[in-house]
Amino acid sequence: MTPANPAMRRFGTIGQPVSRLDGPLKVAGAARFAAEVRPERLAYAAIVPAAVAKGHVIAIDAADARATRGVIAIMTHENAPRMGRPPRFIEDPDGTAFDSSPVMQDNRVRWNGQAVAVVIAENQDIAEHAASLVRVSYSPEAAKLSFQALLLSARRPASILGQPTEVNAGGDAEQALASARFTVDEIYTTPRYNHNAIELHALTAVWEAEDRLTLHDSTQMLALTVSTLARVLDLPKDHIRVLSPFVGGGFGGKGFFSHTLLAIAAAKLAGRPVRLVLSREGVFRLIGGRANSRQRVALGARSDGTLTALIHTGATGVMTGTIFPEQFTFPARHLYAADSLHLDQAIVELDIPANIAMRAPGESIGSFALESALDELAAKLDLDPVELRRRNEPQKDPTDGRAFSTRNIVEAYRRGAERFGWSNRNPAPGTQRDGEWSIGQGVATAYYPYYRFPGSAARIRITADGRAVVQAAAHEMGMGTATVQSQHAAQLLGLPLDRVTFEYGDTALPPSALAGGSTQTASIAGAVIAAHERLVEELLRLAGNDSPLAGAGPKEVETRNGGLFRKGDQEIGESYETILRRAGRDHAECEAVGTPPAEMMNYSMLSLGAQFCEVRVNDITGEVRVARWLGSFDTGRILNPKTAASQFRGGIIMGIGMALTEETLFDERSGRIMNPSLAEYHLPVHLDVPQIDVIWTDIPDPQSPAGVHGIGEIGITGCAGAIANAIYNATGTRIRELPITPDKVLAFTSQPYGQSRPLSS
Amino acid sequence: MHFAINGRSYDVELDIRTSLLDLLRDRLGLTGTKKGCDQGACGACTVLVHGERILSCLALAVQYQRREIMTIEGLGTPNALHPLQQGFIAHDGFQCGYCTPGQILSAVGLARELQNGVPSAVTANLTDDAVEVTADEVRERMSGNLCRCGAHNGIVEAVLEYLREPPETGAAR
Ligand code: FES
Ligand code: FES
Numbered sequence: 001m002t003p004a005n006p007a008m009r010r011f012g013t014i015g016q017p018v019s020r021l022d023g024p025l026k027v028a029g030a031a032r033f034a035a036e037v038r039p040e041r042l043a044y045a046a047i048v049p050a051a052v053a054k055g056h057v058i059a060i061d062a063a064d065a066r067a068t069r070g071v072i073a074i075m076t077h078e079n080a081p082r083m084g085r086p087p088r089f090i091e092d093p094d095g096t097a098f099d100s101s102p103v104m105q106d107n108r109v110r111w112n113g114q115a116v117a118v119v120i121a122e123n124q125d126i127a128e129h130a131a132s133l134v135r136v137s138y139s140p141e142a143a144k145l146s147f148q149a150l151l152l153s154a155r156r157p158a159s160i161l162g163q164p165t166e167v168n169a170g171g172d173a174e175q176a177l178a179s180a181r182f183t184v185d186e187i188y189t190t191p192r193y194n195h196n197a198i199e200l201h202a203l204t205a206v207w208e209a210e211d212r213l214t215l216h217d218s219t220q221m222l223a224l225t226v227s228t229l230a231r232v233l234d235l236p237k238d239h240i241r242v243l244s245p246f247v248g249g250g251f252g253g254k255g256f257f258s259h260t261l262l263a264i265a266a267a268k269l270a271g272r273p274v275r276l277v278l279s280r281e282g283v284f285r286l287i288g289g290r291a292n293s294r295q296r297v298a299l300g301a302r303s304d305g306t307l308t309a310l311i312h313t314g315a316t317g318v319m320t321g322t323i324f325p326e327q328f329t330f331p332a333r334h335l336y337a338a339d340s341l342h343l344d345q346a347i348v349e350l351d352i353p354a355n356i357a358m359r360a361p362g363e364s365i366g367s368f369a370l371e372s373a374l375d376e377l378a379a380k381l382d383l384d385p386v387e388l389r390r391r392n393e394p395q396k397d398p399t400d401g402r403a404f405s406t407r408n409i410v411e412a413y414r415r416g417a418e419r420f421g422w423s424n425r426n427p428a429p430g431t432q433r434d435g436e437w438s439i440g441q442g443v444a445t446a447y448y449p450y451y452r453f454p455g456s457a458a459r460i461r462i463t464a465d466g467r468a469v470v471q472a473a474a475h476e477m478g479m480g481t482a483t484v485q486s487q488h489a490a491q492l493l494g495l496p497l498d499r500v501t502f503e504y505g506d507t508a509l510p511p512s513a514l515a516g517g518s519t520q521t522a523s524i525a526g527a528v529i530a531a532h533e534r535l536v537e538e539l540l541r542l543a544g545n546d547s548p549l550a551g552a553g554p555k556e557v558e559t560r561n562g563g564l565f566r567k568g569d570q571e572i573g574e575s576y577e578t579i580l581r582r583a584g585r586d587h588a589e590c591e592a593v594g595t596p597p598a599e600m601m602n603y604s605m606l607s608l609g610a611q612f613c614e615v616r617v618n619d620i621t622g623e624v625r626v627a628r629w630l631g632s633f634d635t636g637r638i639l640n641p642k643t644a645a646s647q648f649r650g651g652i653i654m655g656i657g658m659a660l661t662e663e664t665l666f667d668e669r670s671g672r673i674m675n676p677s678l679a680e681y682h683l684p685v686h687l688d689v690p691q692i693d694v695i696w697t698d699i700p701d702p703q704s705p706a707g708v709h710g711i712g713e714i715g716i717t718g719c720a721g722a723i724a725n726a727i728y729n730a731t732g733t734r735i736r737e738l739p740i741t742p743d744k745v746l747a748f749t750s751q752p753y754g755q756s757r758p759l760s761s
Numbered sequence: 762m763h764f765a766i767n768g769r770s771y772d773v774e775l776d777i778r779t780s781l782l783d784l785l786r787d788r789l790g791l792t793g794t795k796k797g798c799d800q801g802a803c804g805a806c807t808v809l810v811h812g813e814r815i816l817s818c819l820a821l822a823v824q825y826q827r828r829e830i831m832t833i834e835g836l837g838t839p840n841a842l843h844p845l846q847q848g849f850i851a852h853d854g855f856q857c858g859y860c861t862p863g864q865i866l867s868a869v870g871l872a873r874e875l876q877n878g879v880p881s882a883v884t885a886n887l888t889d890d891a892v893e894v895t896a897d898e899v900r901e902r903m904s905g906n907l908c909r910c911g912a913h914n915g916i917v918e919a920v921l922e923y924l925r926e927p928p929e930t931g932a933a934r
Binding site: 129 | 792801846
């Protein structure tokens, strides 16, 4: 027997480092992912990608593929079942598509790599082999592929995630900049990135009947997938069920894309269940990533460091007609008290796969530019960068003047600096040496907004044996959802953890908002709190007049110690078992939707943090190694320090990749991604990752359910800035172009061998 | 074709182009072995053959007939976990859990390599018989197993603990 998780028998595990409840399944390889269900008569699909960036398919010669033994069908725009356009995310309440182009309904090619045919076969090998035999001819058209060349035609999107695209506050920022005593005015660029969750995108599509679909999907958008499919397939929502109990990493990339519809259509066409697992190359070609950006940050300051002007503008390269500009100006809207602000974003439309949300979209790349510029200013002022930030700490939100619900970034910096040993750093660049290595430390602010989505529901069922089941169609991609929600529900119900089960990952359960925007924990906690209130009323009703609680109102009782008790009185009350038995019931059950997220209207709500790091830069090879890291966060109350620390670390590690090694290479002549493989797209590996120290203020936000903030995304923000700033401290070189690869370091720092700084000091 | 997997024997008819990974996952339903790239770049498909770690996506199944193959299902089960699996839970050495079976089997293989004194790129002294167990030694040797969730710290802690305090008896080996 596995040693029992000692926390399981305990009451009140909120804030305790409880090990993941789904841990045994995952470490034993027994957790079932979407590609691992095996319905009868399962067929396998493989995709033929377009070889041109724009144009039309004029002919498809599939004779050889069709003649291959084991091929069941070949789907193209000519024979694909008819499907509507998918409604778009944000724009349409039912929508979850980032790109609303029709899927395999016409002969148009919209980007290089789009699916033009799908081969369905008896097994994966046959499907892939046959796909390689399909010959497609195109009539190509001129495509828009060069971001740089089209920059002048950039246009301003109507809004940025519902927020105004342009923000001006406190007068003319350009003028303030021109007359400022100290200034920084620089351009920062960031490349395209891909999520690259290790689990490949996978679906198993099963048509149970002509008009009933079951989809085993690896998705972080369960409910929206159903509403989108209902529209595309013209089916009632309750004829579609999506299951996604485990997702092998998401980061924004697991959702509804063309592959979803291709699998469903293929299953319809073949008349059999179909499994579609994208190849790694297919993930790059069909699922967009983070858009590239070119950003300007300009700062004007007085000699004491207070900002007179903050300007953050720029453009990103997105797919023509899509809606996701990457909100890189969001950090500058809330972080610093500048006398004047000018923030603006534009998009350059290109014939490329639609960029989609990738862990802290916008905030990650925006914080690189903003936090690098702050560091440049600190150097010019000869002021400590932590102190510079402290001097620009706002009292109220700089953009809209709202009060902050909670804001303890100064404290997070203080504690972080102390623990990291920031005061030992020599601010003069290029002064710390170890053989051929230059050493430096850098710091940057992490920022991500607090969001909670409306409409999440949860159901609680208490049974006469004193157990509880909590249900919500929530997502588990590694955030620890099942564990943390069980802890929260157990605490609320006054039950030990091993008496509570959390069920999730199935649209047959009460609908829950998507897992995105770092919202899930607060959204579901809000729904569970609402369902709990109903449950208390229901239990009181069932308790009736024979109960010691007779006559008490819902506000006068509370759930604790496995039952319902009068507030403030240890004795008066009874267990769930007693109440249910006397009422002759085997269970009580209540479902409710969380209160609308009014807190977001009334307050400026932010998650914040301070990222400290130490790097070593090799004089000869230009290699940058991250030697030490400390993240100090202010993100409300932490429900589970164990899983929370992992989420922070995961974000930071993705930030290290973003800063130093990752880049999706794009051929502007053909529109083709050149490195669609994990051998050529370099994720940080074990040897690239130092021990990462994370701490937090753990100050509950009085405005959010359970005092929590989501923490899935903030970890990646500030990382690239902290690393670039540390490289400056190590070498005196400022690199404003990500990723900071050895060639860039060498181009800026190296002189002919032997003429640079002495190799040992 | 005949295969010996986790101490069980399997007889299957197989297309000779089938990789060992597809045999395990698609034909035999041993889905604990994961596919993350099918190109030898991620390590999710790591299995042990006679105790040595290999990437099953780069192996043709036909070559591995009658050799002793161990997958994660053979190491431990949810109710009878191997000490290293327990260590992964204790140190939170995973998030989504997709890279995890590969990481764990890779670490089991690594332990044997260390025992046999096989040096790595970070081994300080190549002439010593035994390799000193350090965090960097583990990091270097685990670098072929990618983790996008960023569970690296917990993985290294779990593996170090396992290497330093070898359990008295291997629970379910
Ligand atoms: S699936 Fe074999 S190394 Fe990635
Ligand atoms: S735990 Fe998700 S990839 Fe490693």
